[in-house]
Amino acid sequence: MDKRFNIVLVGGGSTWTPGILKAICKKQKDFPLASIVLYDVDEERQEVIGKFGEILFREEYPEAKFIYTTDKKVAFTDMDFVFCQMRTGGYPMRELDEKIPLSEGVIGQETCGPGGFAYGMRSIRDMIELVNDVREMSPDAWILNYTNPAAIVADALNRVFPDDKKILNICDQPVNLLRSYGRLLDMDPSEFEPVYFGLNHFGWFTHLYNKNGVDMAPKLKEIITTGGFIPVDAEQRDQSWLDTYAMVRDMLVDFPEYLPNTYLQYYLYPDYKANKLDPNYTRANEVMNGREKRVFQECRDAVNAGTTKLSDVVHNDAHGDMIVEVAEAIAFNKNKTYIVIIQNNGLVENVPNDAMVEVAASLGINGPKPYGVGKVDTFYKAMIENQFAYERLTVEAYFEGSYNKALKALTLNRTVVDAKKGRKILDKLIDANKDYWPKLV
Numbered sequence: 245m246d247k248r249f250n251i252v253l254v255g256g257g258s259t260w261t262p263g264i265l266k267a268i269c270k271k272q273k274d275f276p277l278a279s280i281v282l283y284d285v286d287e288e289r290q291e292v293i294g295k296f297g298e299i300l301f302r303e304e305y306p307e308a309k310f311i312y313t314t315d316k317k318v319a320f321t322d323m324d325f326v327f328c329q330m331r332t333g334g335y336p337m338r339e340l341d342e343k344i345p346l347s348e349g350v351i352g353q354e355t356c357g358p359g360g361f362a363y364g365m366r367s368i369r370d371m372i373e374l375v376n377d378v379r380e381m382s383p384d385a386w387i388l389n390y391t392n393p394a395a396i397v398a399d400a401l402n403r404v405f406p407d408d409k410k411i412l413n414i415c416d417q418p419v420n421l422l423r424s425y426g427r428l429l430d431m432d433p434s435e436f437e438p439v440y441f442g443l444n445h446f447g448w449f450t451h452l453y454n455k456n457g458v459d460m461a462p463k464l465k466e467i468i469t470t471g472g473f474i475p476v477d478a479e480q481r482d483q484s485w486l487d488t489y490a491m492v493r494d495m496l497v498d499f500p501e502y503l504p505n506t507y508l509q510y511y512l513y514p515d516y517k518a519n520k521l522d523p524n525y526t527r528a529n530e531v532m533n534g535r536e537k538r539v540f541q542e543c544r545d546a547v548n549a550g551t552t553k554l555s556d557v558v559h560n561d562a563h564g565d566m567i568v569e570v571a572e573a574i575a576f577n578k579n580k581t582y583i584v585i586i587q588n589n590g591l592v593e594n595v596p597n598d599a600m601v602e603v604a605a606s607l608g609i610n611g612p613k614p615y616g617v618g619k620v621d622t623f624y625k626a627m628i629e630n631q632f633a634y635e636r637l638t639v640e641a642y643f644e645g646s647y648n649k650a651l652k653a654l655t656l657n658r659t660v661v662d663a664k665k666g667r668k669i670l671d672k673l674i675d676a677n678k679d680y681w682p683k684l685v
């Protein structure tokens with residue numbers, strides 16, 4: 245008989261959960277489940293999404309046992325895959341991460357700059373606890389982590405669990421970019437064989453080979469440089485994401501070698517972008533007033549209607565599709581190419597071996613088999629080393645409780661640079677995060 249898998253979604257009350265549940269239902273033949281558990285620390289959030297899931301699975305996937313819980317034992321016992329999407333502190337803390345730096349004229353962003361620093365310092369503790377809990381109850385489970393800021397979480401987990409080969413850190417942004425490239429080139433994105441290097445939310449596509457071995461990157465760069473970049477799912481995107489994609493053209497004009505990850509806009513144009521952001525209404529507000537309200541309301545409506553058939557709870561399926569396909573690639577040894585976060589060890593030859601880099605890898609039952617890119621040019625090497633130093637100092641600041649390392653981290657970050665500004669922001673962040681961070685002395 246074919247194997248059926250047990251999976252748990254940690255952060256089951258996430259706004260992305262309905263999309264992942266839909267993707268699981270859609271892919272039930274390719275990735276068959278025995279059971280799926282939603283786990284969250286927030287009972288109220290969990291219940292709304294959980295009740296929606298109960299109906300969805302009854303209607304679309306009755307063979308899989310569906311439960312939701314706040315009990316770790318129920319959540320982590322006998323699991324094959326653990327999907328991690330927690331947000332320590334929730335959107336209210338994300339709002340502070342974004343607004344505090346902006347109050348000093350510095351980029352306010354979920355994963356970049358001081359906002360990413362603050363979020364990282366919150367995520368590390370809960371992610372370590374999670375891995376310890378999972379390993380106690382399911383020693384062999386694959387832990388698929390995309391809890392942000394993934395770069396900092398990956399470095400911290402690699403430090404605490406260096407021998408754990410079943411933690412895979414991964415981000416959906418490269419896959420989203422590939423989908424959008426596919427539309428611009430009129431190609432099925434699954435046909436791309438990409439070459440990619442960098443750090444998470446800080447990388448570049450160097451080549452995009454098609455089935456005939458032709459590199460489509462030059463043509464794509466020309467299309468974006470002349471016509472701009474509108475993402476594949478533009479009609480579902482808030483304005484801030486459309487602005488973000490539009491900046492890819494600017495980056496290509498200035499740095500035409502490679503196709504940049506959208507997040508590089510914050511590091512390459514920190515003043516320009518900071519001036520464009522509204523310090524009183526940031527992305528957290530956009531999400532709380534948009535996606536969060538919509539997803540929770542649509543789940544409640546489906547529960548009241550007693551069916552999910554009328555609901556349109558998933559507007560963008562890229563994220564859900566990707567994470568389920570990643571699990572499928574591991575479970576069934578598909579050896580499909582994904583862009584993953586992994587310890588460097590020479591993959592990018594001239595940056596530190598212990599950095600957690602982001603590169604393309606073939607993904608199968610033995611985990612990722614990454615593709616190296618050789619040496620990178622001075623500009624990219626310097627960018628990566630600078631950002632890596634910021635990330636590593638952040639992780640060290642957390643483990644050592646070091647104010648000095650935290651200040652060094654922020655000063656090195658390209659969105660800050662000025663240590664006096666860094667100190668002001670750090671002091672405000674310390675105050676805002678006193679329930680979450682270790683004490684920094």
Ligand SMILES: NC(=O)c1ccc[n+]([C@@H]2O[C@H](COP(=O)([O-])OP(=O)(O)OC[C@H]3O[C@@H](n4cnc5c(N)ncnc54)[C@H](O)[C@@H]3O)[C@@H](O)[C@H]2O)c1
Pocket residue numbers: 254255256257258259260261283284285286289290328329330331332333334335370390391392393394414415416417563
């Ligand atoms: N890496 C990627 O590419 C990628 C893509 C999408 C989302 N994400 C990440 O997924 C996460 C969820 O995003 P969201 O916008 O839906 O946020 P959200 O706040 O809607 O969902 C997060 C959920 O995690 C729960 N939670 C908090 N601490 C927890 C803990 N210790 N254990 C279990 N659950 C906990 C919260 O109660 C909440 O329900 C974030 O970390 C986000 O950055 C990453």
Ligand SMILES: O=P(O)(O)OC[C@H]1O[C@H](O[C@H]2[C@H](O)[C@@H](O)[C@@H](O)O[C@@H]2CO)[C@H](O)[C@@H](O)[C@@H]1O
Pocket residue numbers: 354392415416417420527531560562563
């Ligand atoms: O601001 P948010 O909460 O909408 O998104 C933050 C996340 O953004 C990236 O993921 C995108 C993805 O690129 C997009 O195409 C679509 O699927 O939505 C995702 C969320 O908007 C990023 O990779 C994540 O790390 C962020 O959490």
Ligand SMILES: [Mn+2]
Pocket residue numbers: 394415416417445
């Ligand atoms: Mn990401």
